[in-house]
Amino acid sequence: MTALATAPAPADHRGRRPGPLLLGVRHHGPGSARGVLAALEATRPDAVLIEGPAEADGLVALAADPGLRPPVALLAHAVDDPGRAAFWPFAAFSPEWAALRWAVDRGVPVRFVDLPAAHTLAAADPSWGEAGDEDEFDGGARIDPLAELARAAGHEDPERWWEDVVELRGAAAPPGSHAPPDPPDARDPLAVFDPLAVFDALADAMAALRERHGDGGHPRDAVREAHMRLRLREARKEFGDAVAVVCGAWHVPALARRTTVTADRALLRGLPRVKTELTWVPWTHRRLARRSGYGAGIESPGWYAHLHSAPDRPVERWMTEVAGLLRGAGHPVSPAHVIEAVRLAEGLAALRGRPRPGLDETTDAVRAVLCDGSDVPLALVRDRLVVGDVLGEVPAAAPAVPLQRDLDRLQRSLRLKPRAEERELDLDLRGETDAARSRLLHRLRLLGVDWGEPAAGRAGTGTFRESWRLRWQPELHVRVAEAGVWGTTVEAAATARAASHARAADSLGEITALAERCLLGGLGDALPAVLGALADRAALDTDVAHLADALPALARSLRYGDVRGTDTGALADVAAGLAERICVGLPPACAHLDPDAAARMRARLETVHTAIGLLGPRTPDPTPEADPLPGPVGLPDRWAGVLRRLAGGERVAGEVRGRAARLLVDEGWNGGEETARLMGLALSPGAPAADAAAWTEGFVGGTGGGLLLVHDERLLALLDDWLARVPAEAFTDVLPLLRRTFGGYEPGVRRALGELVARGPGAAAPGSAAPVPGFADALDGARADAVLPLLHLVLGQEAPA
Structure with a gap:
């Protein structure tokens, strides 16, 4: 701290010392930004050089556009491989941004002097942002200069030490503000004397660290610093020594070092390069935070922005x-x-x-x-x-790929402004605007631009409403650039990518999911290719599990396609064919399954049951004796026959038999007597305890199973009687499954079952003459009809005469 508080002799003409002005900074530090502004005002250089990709010189003029509002970033990506990209972020409190705006506002030429992005991207890992993070003062080097300086000053916390020495010194008013700055602190020699003192002290400290640690920076530092020196020489030839350089403090000793042009060019010779494009893109404070993985990240960007903007x-x-x-x-x-x-x-x-x-x-x-x-x-x-969630803005004049421009147009027309904070968006698909918003979000997801994600539990095609969770992340600009290879508009790009995915899909389920996404996105032009691939794959796939996994997406698309105004007729034949093959192949596929396979098959049984319920209306209930396969009956009726075959199959796994019996009860396809008969067989004394417990899990496990037992004491009596007969040696084996079955019930349901068992549900067992309190032998039609007038009133319907 003593070194940084030592003020050198005053500067000469216009506050400038001989030679170029080297301003070493900490990236994204408001104290450094204030110091840079003070130094530039004192010296008034004729040119400003800033650490950043050399190709960005052509984007400097946009900094004067009022539509360019930080935080923003320079985005560079390879033309032939847009996923190979890097960012150079700037916040309002970044010293580089302060220098850029100072120069642009005064008409002073600006040059970016770092290694060109063409070389950086050619040598960098394709993952976004890595190339832009290596040069940072606070962590990109093998040693942490900030920690070394804090340790030398006797402080254990580098962030706190830097905040005391630089960030908490008198907060000047931001550029353009008419508020007076805080009065100078008499204890702060930097505020009283030379505005260049802190930069001189930092340069001396960095020189000592580099001498001690042997230039222990990133391996590419030497190459980058050689390029900076060459650019500095070019600027000095044009402007003389009236040049200011704003760069990471770690690089200052290297720029002040005496080297030859030949030596510097030798370091740059033979570097790989790729063709690149650069533009400005919005950035966020959250992406400036160290926790986001950004190499030059700071702990508290929102706090630093406040220190920069608060005039007093x-x-x-x-x-x-x-x-x-x-x-x-x-x-x-x-x-x-x-x-x-x-x-x-x-x-x-x-x-x-x-x-x-x-x-x-x-x-x-x-x-x-x-x-x-x-x-x-x-x-x-x-x-x-x-x-913080501050999101920058970029003017329409900034270069962009055609796909990005089309997305910007759609965002404006649909009033969907990108925001950094997470927000919920509820859509009513019956409205034209909301339907268009839904199509856009689904198309972007298909392109890999995950701006929005369906909100769990509320989104889907099953209703007229759809919920999304939106958050715009800066790296989505890279995803848009990558998706630009598929087309120049969002619709065309999503159509082309869907068709390509259909040809390359590995499984039937993947293709059906793609078909659903095409319908959700309104991509009618992509459906022929997707449906062609779907029909080909479905004809060759003989695995019933694959067919069962594929059907639900198709059923949802058919049932609710009319909500979005999408033609789903071409999908109906494929879905009907899949359903028919499932009805034929499911019973044999459910035989002789182990417990894990039975649990998976039970889940498929439930999803197929839901899907078939969406495919069309049901004809009159089939009789238990009806053959589920032959005959011109409706698909739901054939499915009811399949469920009966599964519920009564001796070789079918217990959990699957139990769930089939439960589905028959829920749909009203099996009456109480038939259900009691199936339960009596499954829980008979001759049935293995483990198999009976699995049947119980399938039948009464999950939502509604407990209420079924509460309202049908005959079933509860059968279950209670079986539990009482389970041998002690087998009970410990089936206890975990039973605990899972009954532990999932609501507390009120468990309490009601306990009361019924304590009272003795055996009174309701088949053949017992004792009446069941609260239950009758048959439905009382007169009492049921008495509810109808009130029901019609609640529904707003006119009661029939």
């Missing part, structure tokens, strides 16, 4: 923002709380010997005063304010 009284303004957030979330926070929190933060700073309250002090004060000591509301503050 940063702590008071911060506490006011926190109070507003907490009040909006329903927490009782008053102005008195804010005053006490500010006082506590200032007191903590004094006790800890800090120049001003930092993030630690304000956080402790917020927890104690505004959150009543709870970390639950504090987590909201950290997420929304300390990190």
Whole structure:
């Protein structure tokens, strides 16, 4: 800290010392940004050089466009491989952005001097962003310079030390603000004397670290620094020494080093290169956070943005923002709380010997005063304010691939503005705008641009409503660039990619899911290719499990396609064919299954049952003796026959038999007597205990099973009688399955079953003459009809005469 607080002799003409001005910074530091602005104002250079890809010179003019609002990033991607991309982010408080805006506002030429993205992307891993993260002052090097300096100053926490030395010094007003800056602190020689002092001190510190650790940076640092020196030489030839360079502090000693042009060019000779394109894209504070994986990440971008933007009284303004957030979330926070929190933060700073309250002090004060000591509301503050969801903006004039421009047009026309914060979007598919929004989101998902995800439990094609969870991430711009190879519009690209996926699909289920996604996205032009592949694969696939996995998606598409105005006629024949083959092949496929296979087959049985229920109306109930296969009967009726065959099959696994019996009961296809007969057979004394327990799990497990036992005491009596007869040596084996079966019931259902068992459900066993309280032998039609007038009134219907 002593080294950084030493002020050198005043500068000469216009505040400039001989030679180019090397301003070493910490990326995304508001203190560095203030220092850069002060240095540029004092020296007024004729050109500004900034660390960044050299090809970005052509994008400098856009910085003057009011539509370019940080946080933003330079995006570079390989033309032939858009997935190979890198970002160079800038926040409003980034020193590079401050230098860029200072120069553009004053008409001063700007040059980007880092290694061209053409070389960086050719050598980088294809995963996004890696190339742009290697050059950062706070973590990209093998050693952490910030930690080394903090350790030398006797501090264990590098972030806190840097905040004390740089970030918490007098907060100047932001560029363009008319608010006066804080008065200079007499204890701060940097605020009283030379604005270049901090940069000179950092340069000396970096030189000492590099000398001690042998230039222990990234292996490519030498190549990048050679290119920076060559660009600096070019600028000095054009502008003389009136040049300012803004770069990571780690690189300053290398730029000041005396080398030859020949030596620097030798380091660059033979580097691989790819053809690249660059543009500006929106960025977010959340992606600047270290927890996001960004190499130059900071712990608290929202806090740093506040320090940069608050012209005065940063702590008071911060506490006011926190109070507003907490009040909006329903927490009782008053102005008195804010005053006490500010006082506590200032007191903590004094006790800890800090120049001003930092993030630690304000956080402790917020927890104690505004959150009543709870970390639950504090987590909201950290997420929304300390990190934040600010999303930058880019003007329409910025270069973009055609697909991105079409997406921008659709977002504007559908009023779907990208936002960094997560939000819920409820759509009514009967409306033209909401239906178009749904199609767009589904098409983007098919292209791999996951801007939105269906909200669990509410989305789907089964209703007129659809729920989405939206959040725009900066890397989605790369995904859009990648998807640009499929077409120039969202619809054309999604159609082409769907057709390609259909040809390359490995399984029948994958193709049916693709067909459903095409219908959801309204991609009628893609359906012929998808349905052709579906028909070919379905004709060759003989595995009933694969057919069962494929049918539900087709059934949903057929049943609810009319909601979206999509023609699903071509899909009906394929779905009917799959259903017929399932009806034929399912009974043999359910024989001789082990417990795990039986559980999987039970799940398939349930999904197929739901799918067949969606495919069409049912003809009159078939008789138990009806053959499920021959004859011109409806598909649901044939399915009822399949369920009866499964429920009575001796070789069918117990869990599958039990679920088939349950489905027959739920649909009203089996009466009480037939159900009691099946249960009596499954739980007879001769049945193995494990098989009987599996049947019980299939029959009464899951939703509604407990209520079935509550309302039919005959079944409960059969189950109670079987449990009483299970041998002790077998009971311990079936107990886990029984516990899972009954443990899933609601507490009220378990209590009612307990009361019935305590009263003795055996009175309701078949053949018993004792009446069952609350139950009659047959339905009382008169009592049931008495409910109808009220039911019609509730439904708003006119009661029949």
